[in-house]
């Protein structure tokens with residue numbers, strides 16, 4: 093009978109990297125699966141290589157699920173690496189004092205203000221940055237942001253917590269870095285912008301603004317590792333491999349990458365000795381990651397959902413999905429950017445093929461397709477505008493947009509595959525209101541494209557809206573495969 097994982101029961105040789113010292117140097121917001129299989133693993137290896145007090149004070153945003161399970165195991169958990177050659181498991185021991193931010197937001201503010209903490213890392217999803225989709229700026233009118241801005245309130249949003257923590261920390265003047273590890277373009281610049289917009293809207297003292305600009309850095313970073321949600325199968329695999337019961341293991345692929353700007357105002361762990369790459373070519377890496385991987389991932393997910401595929405590997409094994417995605421990469425994404433020095437696009441795409449094909453990962457199409465209203469903003473508008481401004485039509489980006497609408501805001505009379513109902517999408521209500529009363533598919537699409545869900549620059553492109561409407565009409569009439577065939581014929 094396996095014993096529960098805990099400090100008294102760590103299987104010999106299973107620790108990945110070092111166990112953390114008692115002191116914490118990092119505050120992490122968003123204690124989900126990705127952080128636990130990525131930043132936490134690099135930090136454990138960095139401490140093993142070069143030491144340092146970089147234990148992690150972690151906060152889940154609102155759910156107690158991971159926190160309760162980790163606490164019962166003395167903050168330990170295992171990372172389950174799933175490859176086509178088999179599975180391996182290792183234990184991570186870098187978290188201390190984990191909690192739920194919504195339960196005690198003041199504790200988050202205090203942790204950020206504490207000079208012992210020199211980095212705040214974030215994996216709070218694209219939605220966690222509370223930006224207006226049309227402008228990309230902090231959504232000052234959103235109810236939760238407006239509530240956080242009220243004098244004397246305890247902040248509930250991520251941006252509010254960072255800004256109020258920074259304001260309190262200005263009293264000590266201790267420098268620190270805020271490191272976004274979410275799939276955002278210019279993640280550091282975006283995070284600085286929303287935090288500074290919050291501070292200005294809150295009317296903080298000028299010395300707080302000076303502290304923010306002189307002593308707080310927001311390095312840009314690109315993160316990469318496919319980390320699906322945990323299922324009941326994963327604890328069983330850990331029990332087989334390590335002989336312990338782990339209530340909250342994290343499944344992950346073998347591949348992992350982290351590219352960062354080396355701009356840490358308060359110092360950093362030796363992540364470079366743990367495999368992270370420090371580079372001045374962040375923008376180029378962002379294009380590769382956010383377009384070739386994440387943009388393609390969205391198209392696989394929505395075409396997959398419309399054809400009843402529950403996971404990415406099942407969707408990817410359908411010829412029409414693979415053809416659409418590989419053509420999207422070559423026609424619509426690769427021409428839009430200059431890759432990093434020495435980058436081999438063919439090798440990268442072959443590697444993506446192997447990563448998406450991995451049947452052990454079981455990455456749910458509905459997970460990748462969640463929050464499309466926020467994620468597609470990183471993946472579609474800029475690349476689409478690149479082509480539209482040259483008079484070319486990015487057909488595959490239009491297909492992805494049409495497939496998203498078919499899943500999330502289907503026109504009256506069309507019911508997508510049942511999987512579509514399982515997609516978490518915070519904008520569902522607003523989308524339904526925008527299309528209420530639409531009588532034709534073009535009218536339906538126009539209301540979405542002009543409804544504040546995409547940047548103005550894209551919504552001004554009538555040809556794109558028309559192409560999305562044509563493809564949505566085909567999806568409704570003949571299915572996703574037929575729409576993909578139409579796109580293939582238009583190349």
Ligand SMILES: NC(=O)c1ccc[n+]([C@@H]2O[C@H](COP(=O)([O-])OP(=O)(O)OC[C@H]3O[C@@H](n4cnc5c(N)ncnc54)[C@H](O)[C@@H]3O)[C@@H](O)[C@H]2O)c1
Nearest residue numbers: 122123124125126153215216217218219220274275318319
């Ligand atoms: N899972 C991956 O493969 C992967 C890979 C690269 C990057 N990422 C980035 O990490 C993020 C989290 O992925 P995950 O796999 O950990 O997901 P997860 O569902 O396990 O965790 C999501 C975390 O984000 C928090 N969150 C969600 N909405 C929020 C909001 N509005 N405000 C504040 N916090 C919020 C949740 O509380 C949770 O802690 C992704 O959205 C993405 O930006 C994920």
Ligand SMILES: O=P(O)(O)OC[C@@H](O)[C@@H](O)[C@H](O)[C@H](O)CO
Nearest residue numbers: 275315316317318319386389460
């Ligand atoms: O994590 P999201 O929600 O931004 O996007 C879903 C997936 O595309 C994403 O998680 C990838 O698996 C990941 O970006 C790979 O590094």
